[in-house]
Every structure is written in structure tokens, then in C-alpha cells.
Amino acid sequence: MTCQSKVAVSPKVTSSFVQDVQAIVGKSNVSTADAVRQQHGHDESYHSTEPPDIVAFAESVDHVSQVARLCNYHGVPLIPFGSGTGLEGGVNAVQGGLCLDVSKMKNILSVNAEDFDCSVESGVTRVQLNNYLRDTGLWFPIDPGADASLCGMCATSASGTNAVRYGTMRENVMNLEVVLADGRVINTAGAGRRTKKTSAGYNLTNLFVGSEGTLGIITKATLRLQGIPEATISATCHFPDVQSAVDTTVQVLQCGIPMARIEFLDEVSIDACNKFSHLDLKVAPSLFFEFHGAEAGLENQTKVVAELVKMNGGSEFRWATDVDERNHLWKARHEILWACMALKPGSKPYSTDVCVPISNLPQVVVRTKQMITEAGIIGPMVGHVGDGNFHVFFPVHYDDHVTLKKVHDVSHKMSLIALELNGTCTGEHGIGIGKRDLLVQEIGAEGLAVMRQLKDTLDPKGIMNPGKVFF
Amino acid sequence: MTCQSKVAVSPKVTSSFVQDVQAIVGKSNVSTADAVRQQHGHDESYHSTEPPDIVAFAESVDHVSQVARLCNYHGVPLIPFGSGTGLEGGVNAVQGGLCLDVSKMKNILSVNAEDFDCSVESGVTRVQLNNYLRDTGLWFPIDPGADASLCGMCATSASGTNAVRYGTMRENVMNLEVVLADGRVINTAGAGRRTKKTSAGYNLTNLFVGSEGTLGIITKATLRLQGIPEATISATCHFPDVQSAVDTTVQVLQCGIPMARIEFLDEVSIDACNKFSHLDLKVAPSLFFEFHGAEAGLENQTKVVAELVKMNGGSEFRWATDVDERNHLWKARHEILWACMALKPGSKPYSTDVCVPISNLPQVVVRTKQMITEAGIIGPMVGHVGDGNFHVFFPVHYDDHVTLKKVHDVSHKMSLIALELNGTCTGEHGIGIGKRDLLVQEIGAEGLAVMRQLKDTLDPKGIMNPGKVFF
Numbered sequence: 036m037t038c039q040s041k042v043a044v045s046p047k048v049t050s051s052f053v054q055d056v057q058a059i060v061g062k063s064n065v066s067t068a069d070a071v072r073q074q075h076g077h078d079e080s081y082h083s084t085e086p087p088d089i090v091a092f093a094e095s096v097d098h099v100s101q102v103a104r105l106c107n108y109h110g111v112p113l114i115p116f117g118s119g120t121g122l123e124g125g126v127n128a129v130q131g132g133l134c135l136d137v138s139k140m141k142n143i144l145s146v147n148a149e150d151f152d153c154s155v156e157s158g159v160t161r162v163q164l165n166n167y168l169r170d171t172g173l174w175f176p177i178d179p180g181a182d183a184s185l186c187g188m189c190a191t192s193a194s195g196t197n198a199v200r201y202g203t204m205r206e207n208v209m210n211l212e213v214v215l216a217d218g219r220v221i222n223t224a225g226a227g228r229r230t231k232k233t234s235a236g237y238n239l240t241n242l243f244v245g246s247e248g249t250l251g252i253i254t255k256a257t258l259r260l261q262g263i264p265e266a267t268i269s270a271t272c273h274f275p276d277v278q279s280a281v282d283t284t285v286q287v288l289q290c291g292i293p294m295a296r297i298e299f300l301d302e303v304s305i306d307a308c309n310k311f312s313h314l315d316l317k318v319a320p321s322l323f324f325e326f327h328g329a330e331a332g333l334e335n336q337t338k339v340v341a342e343l344v345k346m347n348g349g350s351e352f353r354w355a356t357d358v359d360e361r362n363h364l365w366k367a368r369h370e371i372l373w374a375c376m377a378l379k380p381g382s383k384p385y386s387t388d389v390c391v392p393i394s395n396l397p398q399v400v401v402r403t404k405q406m407i408t409e410a411g412i413i414g415p416m417v418g419h420v421g422d423g424n425f426h427v428f429f430p431v432h433y434d435d436h437v438t439l440k441k442v443h444d445v446s447h448k449m450s451l452i453a454l455e456l457n458g459t460c461t462g463e464h465g466i467g468i469g470k471r472d473l474l475v476q477e478i479g480a481e482g483l484a485v486m487r488q489l490k491d492t493l494d495p496k497g498i499m500n501p502g503k504v505f506f
Numbered sequence: 507m508t509c510q511s512k513v514a515v516s517p518k519v520t521s522s523f524v525q526d527v528q529a530i531v532g533k534s535n536v537s538t539a540d541a542v543r544q545q546h547g548h549d550e551s552y553h554s555t556e557p558p559d560i561v562a563f564a565e566s567v568d569h570v571s572q573v574a575r576l577c578n579y580h581g582v583p584l585i586p587f588g589s590g591t592g593l594e595g596g597v598n599a600v601q602g603g604l605c606l607d608v609s610k611m612k613n614i615l616s617v618n619a620e621d622f623d624c625s626v627e628s629g630v631t632r633v634q635l636n637n638y639l640r641d642t643g644l645w646f647p648i649d650p651g652a653d654a655s656l657c658g659m660c661a662t663s664a665s666g667t668n669a670v671r672y673g674t675m676r677e678n679v680m681n682l683e684v685v686l687a688d689g690r691v692i693n694t695a696g697a698g699r700r701t702k703k704t705s706a707g708y709n710l711t712n713l714f715v716g717s718e719g720t721l722g723i724i725t726k727a728t729l730r731l732q733g734i735p736e737a738t739i740s741a742t743c744h745f746p747d748v749q750s751a752v753d754t755t756v757q758v759l760q761c762g763i764p765m766a767r768i769e770f771l772d773e774v775s776i777d778a779c780n781k782f783s784h785l786d787l788k789v790a791p792s793l794f795f796e797f798h799g800a801e802a803g804l805e806n807q808t809k810v811v812a813e814l815v816k817m818n819g820g821s822e823f824r825w826a827t828d829v830d831e832r833n834h835l836w837k838a839r840h841e842i843l844w845a846c847m848a849l850k851p852g853s854k855p856y857s858t859d860v861c862v863p864i865s866n867l868p869q870v871v872v873r874t875k876q877m878i879t880e881a882g883i884i885g886p887m888v889g890h891v892g893d894g895n896f897h898v899f900f901p902v903h904y905d906d907h908v909t910l911k912k913v914h915d916v917s918h919k920m921s922l923i924a925l926e927l928n929g930t931c932t933g934e935h936g937i938g939i940g941k942r943d944l945l946v947q948e949i950g951a952e953g954l955a956v957m958r959q960l961k962d963t964l965d966p967k968g969i970m971n972p973g974k975v976f977f
Contacts, residue, residue: 147863147865149756149863149864149865150863150864150865150894151759151760151864152863172760191705192705192709193705194703194705198703202677203703205677205703205709205712206673206676206677215956219952219956220952221950221952221953221956222949222950222953223953224930224949225930225948225949225950225953226950227928228928228929228930228948229863229928230861230862230863230893230894230895230928230929230930230933231861231863231864231893231894231895232665232669232674232676232861232893232895232933232934233861233930233932233933234662234663234664234665234716234930234932234933234934234935234936234937235930235931235932235936235937235941235944235945235948235949236716236937236945236948236949236953236954236957236975237713237716237717237721237957237960237961237975238663238676238712238713238715238716239953239956239957241676241709241712241713242708242709242712242713242960244709245705245707245708245709246708250708261762262759262760262761262762263762264762265761265762285620288622288733289622289643289733290733290736290800291732291733291734291735291736291798291799291800292800293764327762328762328803329761329762329763329803329806329807329810331803331805331806332799332800332802332803332806332807334802335800335802335803336800336803339800390701390702390703390704391701392618392620392621392623392700392701392702393620393621393622393702394618394620394621422701422702422703423621423701423702424701424702424703457698457699457700457701458699458701459695459696459699459701459704459705459706460706461704461705461706462701462703462704462705463703463705464705465705465706466705466706466707470706473706474706474707477696477699477706477707478693478695478696478706478707479692479693479696479697481690481691481692482692482693482694482696482707482710483707485686485690485692485710485964486707486708486710488963488964489708489713489960489963490708492959492960492963493956493959504707504708
């Protein structure tokens with residue numbers, strides 16, 4: 036979030052171009068003010084701010100389509116902007132151009148309670164939707180932590196703590212309305228379609244999920260909803276080491292227990308949580324569990340899990356059955372990024388994530404921890420352990436280039452270890468700017484060439500969020 | 507399966523081409539014999555046999571790659587063949603060419619029990635895998651009925667009775683090795699990667715899942731496995747009408763009960779089942795349930811479901827708790843295609859499927875039933891009701907063109923009704939030859955143009971399974 040303001044705007048963004056944009060979205064929806072451009076030039080990652088030349092606010096799919104057509108005609112980079120809560124620099128305007136902010140498109144278009152689905156415009160956020168759904172007995176479970184826009188979550192293939200039970204965005208999007216680079220508007224599964232499954236033609240929906248704005252702009256999403264569980268129980272426990280926490284997780288999954296959440300926190304994270312969120316948890320590698328279901332069924336589930344924890348040398352469960360206690364616990368888990376920052380006053384987050392087959396998780400955690408110790412930096416580790424996915428939240432001062440370099444190195448090596456262990460360099464943050472070099476190592480030159488071919492087909496002039504995913 | 511043998515082979519399939527194929531896969535792995543060509547010219551659908559000019563059997567990915575390169579060079583159509591159990595004519599060689607049979611590639615390459623995954627070659631079937639897994643406590647739950655090859659199931663985005671709990675192929679494939687039209691070999695998620703989730707680059711995996719052999723040949727699949735549930739209980743019950751059966755299903759899902767199977771059978775199907783599989787079920791619209799889980803939890807689940815059934819005017823549960831009884835019941839469900847054929851001696855199946863939002867299911871079922879009655883044909887209906895997906899298995903004599911025309915008409919109108927009700931013309935059988943005209947109505951011209959662009963990009967000479975999905 037450090038600011039390296041560009042003085043000059045791109046020669047393509049002429050005053051006549053600005054007027055054309057104003058004619059489409061209205062004068063009040065266009066800004067070239069430095070503050071607005073700066074604000075739209077970064078997300079919540081460590082990547083330096085790269086402001087766009089111009090910011091436009093869309094109020095309809097027609098706005099988006101016309102702006103895309105204009106940008107395509109002039110070859111002006113077009114960067115979609117939802118809530119700005121990404122973690123890999125996805126909105127940074129690395130080649131300048133037009134940032135199209137869709138946050139004003141905030142309509143929840145439909146909720147079909149009997150069909151467990153809803154359709155939302157680009158700017159609708161996760162919390163907005165769940166507040167709206169409150170009386171229906173339904174909820175949208177994917178929860179990446181931040182109150183991200185749902186279409187942004189589609190674009191980045193977000194997931195989070197509930198993914199072990201409910202899947203990621205890939206499994207929960209039924210249809211997308213997308214504006215392509217040339218202004219064409221498509222519905223990936225056909226207009227109005229909202230079936231739980233289909234085998235009609237290519238799966239365009241999941242081509243756009245995770246495409247990070249490089250193939251088109253998502254203007255509407257039809258999403259699967261879930262019934263709010265009858266009962267929810269949370270519990271924590273601690274372990275002598277990482278291996279025993281992971282062994283427990285594997286065994287819980289093998290028993291087919293439909294866990295809603297299994298989160299791993301290392302001792303540094305627990306310490307940060309205790310200090311920041313006023314908890315008094317034992318400072319040791321720990322698991323946070325959440326069980327969803329019918330009350331009678333849960334009792335048995337918790338019993339089985341408690342036995343498995345014990346078998347692996349874990350502690351007694353510490354329960355959080357009432358809502359206040361549970362909320363306090365998960366609020367602490369959700370605030371962990373800020374708790375980690377508080378370990379180093381004045382710092383900002385450098386967060387990274389990898390994902391590996393779960394049996395390889397102890398190895399990557401132990402080796403990463405060793406690198407962190409050797410580098411003499413602070414790196415609390417938190418994992419969606421049921422998915423083999425974990426994060427390190429490094430607190431850094433962005434002007435401390437020596438530490439920043441060390442953090443970069445550890446983060447990069449951690450990705451390489453994940454790749455060595457059949458894993459991915461990013462389980463849920465995406466490639467963005469920061470992991471483009473790792474993508475080729477992960478996918479291989481042939482696979483990456485195919486991705487590039489698809490990009491060139493749908494965006495031949497390369498205007499869609501250039502400089503992201505690919506070099 | 508009627509034979510309309512082609513006398514002449516394509517002029518592109520010269521004797522020198524045949525020799526080149528022999529040089530790649532070995533002489534014994536090539537056949538131009540009429541019987542072999544006929545056998546490879548159809549699947550289990552009503553579509554007339556269209557034999558390829560030549561059949562080659564691949565024994566390795568290298569064979570597949572070299573054959574693809576050769577076909578691409580000469581512009582010879584290339585049709586992948588797994589188990590031949592498709593239902594929309596996916597293997598029929600409508601433009602002649604080379605059929606590449608991959609059923610000899612039968613190695614189960616790895617099973618990672620702790621990680622709940624495995625990798626299999628093209629020819630490995632569902633039953634083969636589950637037999638192999640028997641001692642691991644794991645299973646692969648996707649079950650389309652036929653003992654299909656798993657890579658074929660990837661290619662057609664198969665699903666079946668367990669999809670309501672475990673998803674379709676789209677949710678259960680982690681990585682694919684694919685040979686492209688020009689012989690390039692890619693791994694959609696990168697070689698050796700097997701993570702539960704990833705957000706690295708485009709989701710190539712799900713671009714190939716459901717592409718029906720038109721984008722490439724799948725030579726290896728890495729699949730998610732599930733723990734075998736501690737306990738399984740089955741039950742049936744009957745209802746006064748379709749609406750009450752569907753209402754029950756919606757309420758069961760709203761309660762968040764993780765049903766393994768909820769199958770709807772209309773009274774015609776029940777009658778067929780009774781006669782063919784020696785059951786004595788009440789001839790009325792019915793639901794077949796299957797519960798998977800820990801014993802203690804199941805008791806509560808079945809209690810809740812039984813109450814909901816009663817509330818909606820359904821009958822008492824008829825239980826099948828022991829293995830033999832349960833197997834008998836589900837064997838009857840799986841044999842239903844043949845049971846329906848037995849309603850009309852000497853007939854063969856014409857099966858079709860559509861999928862709609864579950865609240866629209868009663869309407870499409872009732873309207874279809876009315877059309878069937880008006881047309882004076884037999885059309886038993888069976889549905890994966892939890893997914894809003896249902897089938898009609900029309901028994902027909904393929905030489906009875908009058909009845910065949912009536913069946914075509916009803917099947918087509920049923921798809922149009924599904925499309926009118928926010929549905930899809932195929933939930934799990936695919937587009938193949940038979941539903942290409944419906945695809946454009948479903949997706950829209952703009953969306954279909956994008957699919958076509960992707961096809962042209964990856965297969966510029968149009969050799970991959972031509973005449974399928976698109977005209």
C-alpha cells in the first residue's frame with residue numbers, strides 16, 4: 036500500500052477518451068483525481084500502489100459493456116474493481132488504464148429459497164447477502180475473511196474456513212454474466228439458467244471463476260445457498276506438535292465426519308490471538324473445530340472427534356457452545372491477520388498461501404517454520420488444515436527493505452517446497468502480480484501455453500487486467 | 507444400435523495412413539475389420555451406428571500423442587473410445603476417421619489414502635477402481651449406473667444417484683492429463699499436482715470435464731475419494747402425487763440433512779421394477795432414500811426425514827437396513843433401464859434427461875407425463891430429485907419409425923419445457939449428436955460462439971470428435 040504515484044497518465048487516455056467514458060457512465064461516475072486513482076491502485080496486499088489513469092463507476096451491465104468496447108477500441112487497459120480486498124495485487128494498474136469500479140451495482144436480483152440459489156450483481160458483498168438472507172433460513176457459506184464482493188470472489192476463486200465442508204467458489208457458482216473484452220455479454224450457462232448440475236456444452240462458468248479479471252468482467256453471479264444448520268458447536272484443543280494435529284484431521288475426515296471448519300493455528304498465531312483478542316488459550320499448535328448439523332447428530336460427531344484428538348496426544352476440548360463464546364472464538368480467528376500485525380507495532384501484512392496434499396502438510400509447515408526461524412523474522416502460520424491449505428501472515432514495515440527481502444525469500448521458498456510436494460503455490464489467494472513466475476513452474480510450459488492461448492482468444496488486444504496471471 | 511455400415515472409407519484413410527498408425531501402436535493394435543468398426547460406431551443410445559474407418563488401440567499416452575499428431579497432420583477425424591457406455595452418441599464416427607480405443611490403458615497409477623485421492627489411466631472403470639479400493643476404507647462415489655471408464659466419465663461430466671451428496675465429476679476431478687489435437691500433452695493442474703483446491707491460473711481441468719472428446723483425449727485423471735461411511739441405511743416410501751414427493755425432498759435439503767441419495771420413481775417405473783426385479787412396492791410415485799454416516803447420527807436423520815414424509819402425506823418408511831435387502835433395492839434401481847425395456851418386449855432404450863431448479867420439477871414432470879399419455883407411448887420417469895434432474899427411459903423398437911418419431915417429439919418438447927423453466931436440456935448425458943440444436947437455445951448465440959472460439963483455438967483443424975456438441 037505504499038504510494039508510488041504516477042505523474043503522467045497513459046498517452047492513450049486522452050481528454051476525448053475521458054469524455055467518451057463520461058458519456059457512457061455519466062460525468063459524476065468518472066474521476067481522474069489523484070486520491071481516487073490512488074485508492075483504486077492497490078488491494079490489501081504488500082504490492083506497491085499502481086494507480087490507474089482514470090476511474091469509472093459502472094451502474095449497469097450496459098455501462099460495463101460499453102466501457103469495455105471503448106477500451107478495446109483504443110487499446111486501453113481495463114481493470115475491474117470490486118471491494119479491493121484481494122491479496123495478490125489483482126487490481127493494481129501495472130500498465131495504467133481504466134479502473135472500472137462495479138461496487139455501485141449492489142442489487143440482490145433474486146433469492147429462490149426452495150431452489151437454494153440466488154443471483155447478485157457485481158457489487159454485492161458476502162455480508163450484505165447473508166444479512167439479506169437472514170430470514171430465509173439460508174446462507175452463503177464461502178467466507179474468505181474479508182467482506183469481499185461475491186463477483187470478486189468468483190473472479191479470484193476465493194474460499195476460506197468453510198471450504199472443507201462447502202467447497203470453494205468453483206463448486207458454488209451456477210452461472211455468471213460476463214462482459215468480454217470486446218463488450219459482448221454472455222451468460223456462461225445461458226441466460227436465467229440455475230440448475231444444480233448440467234452437462235450442456237463447455238463449462239464456461241469455471242473458466243471465468245479464478246480468471247482474476249483477465250478474461251472478462253463478471254457482472255452477475257448465480258450462487259448456491261445452504262440451509263443454516265440447526266445447531267453449531269465450536270471447540271478448540273492443542274497438540275504437542277504439528278504432525279499430531281494433522282494426523283487428527285486426516286482421521287476425522289476418514290471417518291466421514293462432515294466438519295464445517297478445521298483450522299490449524301501454530302503457537303505464534305495462538306500467542307497473537309491471546310494478546311489481540313483477549314483469549315487465554317494454551318500457546319501450542321492448535322485446532323479450531325466447528326460442527327454444523329442437527330443437534331442429536333452433533334453429539335456423536337463431537338464425541339468421535341474428541342476421541343481422535345485424545346488418541347493423537349491432543350488436549351481436552353475447550354467448548355464454545357453458546358453464540359457469544361463461539362462468536363468470540365471465530366472473531367479471534369478472523370482477526371488473526373490484525374493480531375499478527377500487532378506482534379510488530381506499525382507493521383502491515385505480507386500474506387501468502389500454499390496448498391498441498393494433506394499428508395505433506397506437516398513437512399511443509401515444519402520446513403517453513405525452520406526457514407522463518409533462520410531468517411530471524413516473525414511468521415505466524417494459520418491453516419485450513421482439512422484442505423491442506425495454509426497461510427503465513429508476516430508483519431512487515433514496507434520501508435524496511437532488508438526484512439521485506441527476507442520475507443520475499445521465505446515466501447518464495449515456501450511455494451517451491453509446496454510445488455516439490457505435489458502442491459500449488461496458491462490455494463486461494465491467486466496468482467496476481469506476485470506469483471507469475473511460480474505459475475509456470477506449477478503448470479508447466481505446455482499447460483501455461485494453453486492458458487495463454489485461451490487468453491489471446493478471448494482478449495486478443497490484451498486489455499483485460501494486463502500484467503496479472505501472465506507476464 | 508442399428509447398423510448402417512459405410513461401404514467406403516474416408517479418402518484420407520489411405521493404406522499409407524494405416525501403416526503409419528500400425529508403426530505407432532503396433533500391428534495387432536489396429537483394425538479395419540467391419541465387426542470391430544461397427545462395435546466402435548455406437549454407444550448405448552438410440553443413435554444409428556456410424557463406424558469409424560479404422561480402430562486403433564492405445565497402450566500409452568505416447569501412443570495417443572503420436573496418433574493425434576498423425577491425424578492432425580492428415581486432417582483425419584479422431585474419436586476417443588472408453589467403455590462405449592455413453593447415452594448421446596458421443597463415440598459415433600459421424601464423419602468417419604480413426605477411433606482411438608483407450609480401454610487397454612487400465613493401470614491404477616496411485617492411491618493416496620491419507621490424501622483421499624488416486625490417479626488412473628484412461629481405461630480404468632468405476633467398478634475396477636472401487637474393487638481395488640476395497641481394503642483402504644475409501645471409495646469413489648460417482649455412479650452413473652453403467653460401469654463406465656473414469657476418464658470417459660470426466661469427458662462427459664457424468665454424475666448419477668450419489669451426486670446430491672458427493673457432487674458430479676466436475677467437483678471430483680483434481681487434475682487431468684490431456685492429449686491435445688496436435689499431440690501436445692498437458693496436465694491441467696500441472697504434472698503430479700493433487701491438491702483439494704487451487705487458485706493458480708485458469709481452471710483447465712473443468713474445461714476438459716464435459717468437453718465430450720471435442721477438445722482433447724483424457725489419458726489420466728486424478729480423482730477425489732471419499733471415506734466409506736460407517737453405516738448405510740436405505741428406505742422407500744410412496745406419495746399421493748409428484749408434488750408431495752418433491753416438497754418432501756426440498757424440506758429434507760432445507761434441514762441440511764446430508765442425504766447420499768434421493769431418487770424419485772413414478773408409478774410406471776415402480777411397476778416396471780416390481781415386475782423385473784421381483785419387488786412388491788406400492789405402484790405410486792415414490793422416493794428411494796439412502797443415508798450415509800455414523801450410526802448414531804443416522805438414527806436422527808432418518809427420524810427427521812420420516813416425519814417430513816408423513817407431513818407431506820407420504821407412506822410409512824419401508825426399511826432396508828441389512829446389506830442384502832439394500833443391495834436388492836438399489837440393484838432394482840440400477841436395473842431400471844432394463845426393467846423399463848421389459849415393459850415392451852424386444853424394445854431398446856431411448857433415454858433422455860433434463861435438469862431444472864427443484865421447485866420447477868413437479869411442473870416439468872406433470873407436463874411431460876401428459877405429453878407421454880397424449881402420444882400413447884410408454885415413458886417411465888426416474889429422477890435424481892435432490893438435484894432437480896430426471897430421466898425418461900422410453901422403450902422403443904428402433905425400426906418402428908412412427909413410435910420413434912413420437913418419442914423424439916416428446917423428448918424434444920420435454921427439453922424445451924426444461925429450458926422454459928430455467929433448466930438445462932441435459933443434466934448428465936451430454937449434448938453428443940442429439941441435442942446440438944437445443945444447446946444454442948440453452949446457452950444463447952453469444953455464449954455458444956465463445957465455446958466455438960475455444961474449440962477452434964485448441965483444435966484449429968476440427969479433428970477432435972467432429973459433429974459432437976456443435977454442428
